[in-house]
Amino acid sequence: MKKNFLLTLLLFCAASLAAQNWEPLFNGKNLKGWKKLNGTAEYKVVDGAIVGISKMGTNNTFLTTTKNYGDFILEFDFKVDDGLNSGVQFRSESTKDYQKGRVHGYQFEIDPSKRAWSGGIYDEARRGWLYPLTKNPCAQTAFKNNAWNKARIEAVGNSIRTWINGVPCANLWDDMTPEGFIALQVHAIGNAADEGKTVSWKDIRICTTDVERYQTPESKVAPEVNAIANTISPSEAKDGWVLLWDGKTTNGWRGAKLSTFPEKGWKIDNGILKVMKSGGAESANGGDIVTTRKYKNFILTVDFKITEGANSGVKYFVNPDMNKGEGSAIGCEFQILDDDKHPDAKLGVKGNRKLGSLYDLIPAPVEKPFKKKEFNTATIIVKGNHVEHWLNGVKLIEYDRNNDMWNALVAYSKYKNWPNFGNFEEGNILLQDHGDEVWFKNVKIKELK
Incomplete structure (x- = not known):
């Protein structure tokens, strides 16, 4: 038969x-x-x-x-x-x-x-x-x-x-x-x-x-x-991907310290979400923006493009209530930085504040596939306590949290005074306003079981 x-x-x-x-x-x-x-x-x-x-x-x-x-x-x-x-x-x-x-x-x-x-x-x-x-x-x-x-x-x-x-x-x-x-x-x-x-x-x-x-x-x-900006293809939809930003509105986002989207400091321009330049201070103009819901296990991709000397970041496991004062909301950060022109690249320990690093904690490799004048794709993968940072299809770092080694690492960082930093089961996703012009598009997420 x-x-x-x-x-x-x-x-x-x-x-x-x-x-x-x-x-x-x-x-x-x-x-x-x-x-x-x-x-x-x-x-x-x-x-x-x-x-x-x-x-x-x-x-x-x-x-x-x-x-x-x-x-x-x-x-x-x-x-x-x-x-x-x-x-x-x-x-x-x-x-x-x-x-x-x-x-x-x-x-x-x-x-x-x-x-x-x-x-x-x-x-x-x-x-x-x-x-x-x-x-x-x-x-x-x-x-x-x-x-x-x-x-x-x-x-x-x-x-x-x-x-x-x-x-x-x-x-x-x-x-x-x-x-x-x-x-x-x-x-x-x-x-x-x-x-x-x-x-x-x-x-x-x-x-x-x-x-x-x-x-x-x-x-x-x-x-x-x-290659169609800010869209989900039928194949992506079948695979569970959704847009985290629709390319047109502020739906699904709010200020990290606001109940609504910031009235200044951010601009939607022809399918690009732009942080506007305001002097380089951390979260001092429009302020950071966060998703209106929290995420646990996921694959997140964000296309970003920096201007000369720019600083920004994509954060996850963010608890917007942890910092109501000055500065950025608190969470693990995929660093976005002009390593050649921004002074933060020379601070921290062994380059852990450079592009692609887990900011102030784990340095990305010196050699990485970064295109300075073009859009680049940052990918963050979270599966339980295991996390990975990727840039343009190349894995930069990976780490495990909620263990003694992680807690010791945090204890020697700028986050040492924030309770349970990086160990939350879930959190908001954040795009950072650090006072420099940075562009974002194709913000997509696939939630994992």
Whole structure:
């Protein structure tokens, strides 16, 4: 019975694939249906493949389809010489009002370097990396150097997923560009030794009919990245994530020492929650803000961006009633700081007041993946008494509380006079006003059992 079921399933899958309506984008003979944009690198047809040839002294060169595509499944084979970087654009554009016609949009990365990010998603000439393969390291071995590789891109609504040789690579949720052309890229080169190297594509085909029917079933092999600010994707919702800040209102938040949200010192600006600059004093302007409810076990993610010399923090296990006087509300803190410019970085013990540290208690590593002029993601994981701090997907510290070692650590910190510090079973979550301008967005939480 089991064998009969498997045979029936295989026959059904084969029939479904046979019914899929594929359209060739390349006829194997010439470049009909394609046009060249932006650069002067050469494209030619050799043995049924489109071959792009690198050239010194030119910008990125793109061979684009003359048609636009919205929802689709795209497959192609590709091969690239070592030393080159390339990609395949999709849902991309070239308009006079955007950098004088520069091609921009989503790019399926082709990367034969040791970095091995082939199959990742780059936003060409716009936002940069949306899905580097640091998000999915298991996919870094999918690409085979000096060989033909098979690629698959599924772009259906806001869902964009990629594969190389059957291995899931990227899984992106984004809505910036719903449709656009497809393009093959010959990347600009800066080394004369790379001139004449090639990247090739063949068997390029697309399905635009009944696309949802032929989508690959969802899986968690490639973790999803939601690039739509202040939203929860269907996959995130299914996994238990909710917005802690909705990106538009002050709902769910109040001043740490107020019953309402502060009337000054904080600003909501185009989906960003900003602490306004006010001289650098701790909680002396608008003051800290806290969630209106408490949390116990959770994964919290907060995207933050600092201005030069800024100081702030994300606190948890906060009891707003512990400090009604001057200064910040009391709780464990994921430190947010400009380590290079703020004097607090040189205080404390062994760097325990630097970015990512458990403030004044446990130092984060000196080397960490911090992007000073961009948004960074702080992640705090609480499972009972075990706590972890992460920055941009890299674990910085972990510790256990409610034990003698923890209490001894607290006894030698600035928190020694606060009863039961860090040992509360639950508490509010806090965003700190330290008198410097800091931006927050994508504040999300997943409560754990």
